[in-house]
Amino acid sequence: MPYVNIKITKEGATAEQKGELISGVTELLEKVLNKNPATTVVVIDEVETDNWGIAGEQVTHRRRKGI
Structure with missing residues (x-):
């Protein structure tokens, strides 16, 4: 049983994008x-x-500085 944990910064990923990640x-x-x-x-x-x-x-x- 594979378990995959994806960590992303909380910057507005949509439910649709998350669904694509899960299915992909x-x-x-x-x-x-x-x-x-x-x-x-x-x-x-x-x-x-x-x-x-x-x-x-x-x-x-980093985001404030444009990095």
């Missing part, structure tokens, strides 16, 4: 690893940009 990852696991889609679990966690850091800096600050 499920299809990929079936195609590449022959995993049963009925037992594949995909979870999407949305993280506030204040709680996500890159290169020692909060994503919120």
